Amino acid sequence: MTLSFNRRRLLKGAASLVGASVLSGCDALVTNDSANSVVQSAETLTKAVQRTLLGRHQLAQEFTEADLSPDFKVNGTDYPEGDAYARLADTNFADWRLIVDGKVRAPLELSLADLKRFPSRTQITRHDCVEGWSAIGKWTGVPLKTLLDAAGPQIDARYAVFHCADRYEEAADGNGNYYESIDLVDAYHPQTILAYAMNGKDLTIGHGAPLRLRVERQLGYKHAKYVMRIELVDSFANIARGRGGFWEDRGYEWYAGI
């Protein structure tokens, strides 16, 4: 009885030891730098293949009013912290200005009313979160192309960086500012818009008021909310941790078409 109990305990102990070493082996593997760089190479392949299949102008699927999500999930920040944003929100963003600068010939400073005077685009699209859920919403805004044409990118501009008003899950190194970046292929895509309205109403604060990016052929985290400034750059290596976005700095793919 005692013997069998001890033996069982021994077996159980041995089994959990083997299990633990296999487990920690797995975790050691995924944290191994050279294994990771091999695995990460698939991202380059994915982007190259998708860009070849997609071309510059292939549109993301658009839906009808009947397909709209009854309750479009608010994700990430639902109200940016700090007095500066609160003051803007208090006056319904009358004092808010969008800055377009960096590698442009004519920097812009635009109010919400200015943006609404440009020709708008409305699209009903599916928002796919990296976590796996999807929601369908109707977005109205100004095509990013319109603003880029007005500002005139310099010859060495390669990326548009979106600086946002929200700070999210601030890390120890103080890098909590949300930002995102896309290259000029996506920046000039006809469905890439800066949306100020959702489902026919002004954008709510939960969904990124006063302005959020829509970049429909990529995952949700690319669709930066609370956009304050669009900076054209030739490289994003010197912004935050240098990977081109808040979530990219935390390990997610820069090209989020998958």
Next chain:
Amino acid sequence: MALPAAKKTNERVLVWRHSLLVRSTHWINALCLVFLLMSGLQIFNAHPRLYIGKYGADADRAFISAGARGGQASPQGYLQVGPLTIPTTGVIGVSNQNGEAVIRGFPSWITLPGYQDLATGRRWHFFFAWLFVLNGLAYMIYGIFAGHFRRDLVPSGDQLTAAHLKREIADHARLRFPKGEEARRYNALQKIAYLAVIFILLPLMILTGITMSPGMDAALPWLADLFGGRQTARTIHFISASLLVAFVIVHLFMVVASGLWNNLRSMVTGRYAIEESEGPK
């Protein structure tokens, strides 16, 4: 492959069963499936709810979900499938992690990595997805052009008669496996199972997988419609993955039951032993 006997040892004869390409693609595939399953469950855990339709998020009704009730103090794990709710504390919904009960979809011992890290899970999933697709492509080309499908996997006429199938099912139930000449080829149930995996489940995994990609949905707009929406595709991805796991469990069981070392040798060296003395059936 039903090729001439290669070497005679007593009454046992070693015959060529698996070509080098079948053997190497088999093992690469096995490796891919392990990594894909474990990283896939990591990804599932980021949002352990599955829906039917074009959209689906927390406010929408889930067709399948893993979760916990009863609060943080004493959480009770469950798996909900349609109207059914199954208590699964310890495995799904709530499981043990470093000696503590935590709320998570699938337990840490079956996810890659063991801790919650969606970004890493995705990176490994997509790397092995590419390897799986390229490996599968090599196998498909070989299967078609070298005659592997026609010769080894398509059931022959005599295997498809009702009487033969009935006998095979009865033999399977008693774990009685073909001997002698009959063991030179796969039996009909085996062929049907392999064909279903090769031509239905694995392609379904790839198609539903790329349907979840917003880039691929833009490139191939018929994809999402084919499955009735991205969220349905995600649900089918999960269900066909579960069926694959079920196939692998039965496959491993049959490998052991019908002669572990003989089967392993044939998938490593290509040679499979049959008992010649039994004679043709």
